[in-house]
Amino acid sequence: MSEILVLGAGVVGMTTAYALARKGFKVTVIDVAAGPAEAGASFGNGAQLSYFYTDAMASPSLVANLPKYMLGLDPAFRVRISLSPAFIAWGVRFLANSTQQAFERNTIDILKLALESRSAIGCLSGKIKFDHAKTGKLTLYSNDESLEKARTLTKLKNQFGAQQAVLTRNQAFEKEPALEGYRPDFVGAVWSPYDESGDSRLFCCNLRDLLERDYGVIFRFGSRIRRLIVRANALVGVETETDQLECSRAVISLGAWAPAIAKTAGIRLPIWPVQGYSLTVPALASAPIASITDTARKTVFCRIGNRLRVAGLADIGNTGGGFREERFRALLETAKGIFPHAGNYDEDVNAWTGLRPVTPDSKPIVGRTKVNGVFLNCGHGSLGWTLSMAAANRLSGSILV
Ligand SMILES: Cc1cc2nc3c(=O)[nH]c(=O)nc-3n(C[C@H](O)[C@H](O)[C@H](O)COP(=O)(O)OP(=O)(O)OC[C@H]3O[C@@H](n4cnc5c(N)ncnc54)[C@H](O)[C@@H]3O)c2cc1C
Numbered sequence: 001m002s003e004i005l006v007l008g009a010g011v012v013g014m015t016t017a018y019a020l021a022r023k024g025f026k027v028t029v030i031d032v033a034a035g036p037a038e039a040g041a042s043f044g045n046g047a048q049l050s051y052f053y054t055d056a057m058a059s060p061s062l063v064a065n066l067p068k069y070m071l072g073l074d075p076a077f078r079v080r081i082s083l084s085p086a087f088i089a090w091g092v093r094f095l096a097n098s099t100q101q102a103f104e105r106n107t108i109d110i111l112k113l114a115l116e117s118r119s120a121i122g123c124l125s126g127k128i129k130f131d132h133a134k135t136g137k138l139t140l141y142s143n144d145e146s147l148e149k150a151r152t153l154t155k156l157k158n159q160f161g162a163q164q165a166v167l168t169r170n171q172a173f174e175k176e177p178a179l180e181g182y183r184p185d186f187v188g189a190v191w192s193p194y195d196e197s198g199d200s201r202l203f204c205c206n207l208r209d210l211l212e213r214d215y216g217v218i219f220r221f222g223s224r225i226r227r228l229i230v231r232a233n234a235l236v237g238v239e240t241e242t243d244q245l246e247c248s249r250a251v252i253s254l255g256a257w258a259p260a261i262a263k264t265a266g267i268r269l270p271i272w273p274v275q276g277y278s279l280t281v282p283a284l285a286s287a288p289i290a291s292i293t294d295t296a297r298k299t300v301f302c303r304i305g306n307r308l309r310v311a312g313l314a315d316i317g318n319t320g321g322g323f324r325e326e327r328f329r330a331l332l333e334t335a336k337g338i339f340p341h342a343g344n345y346d347e348d349v350n351a352w353t354g355l356r357p358v359t360p361d362s363k364p365i366v367g368r369t370k371v372n373g374v375f376l377n378c379g380h381g382s383l384g385w386t387l388s389m390a391a392a393n394r395l396s397g398s399i400l401v
């Protein structure tokens with residue numbers, strides 16, 4: 001049986017292991033953390049399987065707002081310029097992807113990947129539990145100009161298989177009566193009836209059980225990868241802090257940490273971490289059933305079972321990556337201010353921060369590299385859970401057993 005290592009046990013590594021094991025590979029997964037989705041972005045993300053809301057991050061409107069973001073005038077979005085050559089190279093490519101044409105192209109490409117994921121996650125959801133809910137999503141717009149832009153994009157996406165509808169404010173209230181308790185004004189919404197939600201960490205934990213039980217996948221947790229060992233342009237092993245593993249094939253699915261490990265094999269990856277935060281609190285009876293995304297405040301509200309997950313903030317550049325109390329407070333105050341009765345924000349608040357591994361075009365990097373035996377499945381940005389199954393299937397399709 002052909003052996004392969006999967007580096008990283010976030011949602012991308014776990015779905016990669018699943019796709020490869022189903023294809024007949026003998027898979028070993030390595031991660032520094034004590035369990036799957038424990039230490040990376042897959043732990044506390046926005047909980048949305050956002051199959052239809054697939055907007056690329058680089059866009060003309062982001063560029064228009066860049067001065068505000070750089071001056072720290074937007075509570076949700078911060079850009080701190082880093083002088084690192086990697087950041088500058090990434091930034092130049094990101095800006096090149098911010099034209100209207102590139103934004104639309106990238107959004108449609110992501111939509112196609114998301115639609116592939118939808119059917120694959122649908123099949124898997126019968127086998128594992130993860131507080132999966134098919135409740136749809138409402139994306140709210142605060143002014144006519146942004147709603148009109150959303151209408152144009154919705155028309156385009158619907159031509160490629162999305163099934164979204166633009167709603168008036170009153171129609172949005174009909175879809176989600178809990179919006180009565182929503183404080184900010186909004187002029188309308190985009191309704192994505194087939195967007196879903198769930199707990200991506202639980203998804204990964206239960207997928208681990210399935211992989212061990214049905215496919216004999218081996219997990220090496222608590223193992224920090226130091227470098228890839230390459231000879232004559234071919235992978236021969238992976239060095240961890242404690243030992244060396246011989247292998248001729250490995251997939252890098254290390255999220256925001258992928259560039260550092262890929263670099264040890266001479267592979268440069270255009271991925272930059274964009275830091276976000278979330279909080280999870282007990283949901284109250286007046287919490288929304290559908291997921292709600294407030295585009296003006298870049299904040300999502302999503303029920304996971306009897307909990308409410310609020311996620312948001314995007315800090316780009318020289319952020320350090322650690323938990324910053326004042327940024328978390330900004331999210332908490334926003335949540336309390338705009339949807340005060342959706343959750344119990346004063347009790348049992350689970351605070352979290354994570355790094356979105358973002359590429360300039362917001363599309364994951366999937367497939368072979370210039371080094372024989374080294375494969376990539378990384379750079380899934382703001383939609384890693386949503387895109388994970390399709391990316392994993394595409395990757396496994398590019399590797400012969
Ligand atoms: C605030 C926020 C909200 C989000 N909301 C959503 C959402 O609603 N829907 C959605 O689809 N996506 C969302 N995302 C994006 C999504 O969470 C990510 O794209 C996805 O989790 C990336 O998965 P990954 O497996 O590539 O990386 P990660 O989950 O970060 O996993 C990387 C793994 O690599 C391991 N690792 C790192 N370095 C080493 C090393 N040297 N040795 C061994 N192991 C190592 C880590 O321990 C970790 O387990 C959100 C992200 C954030 C931050």
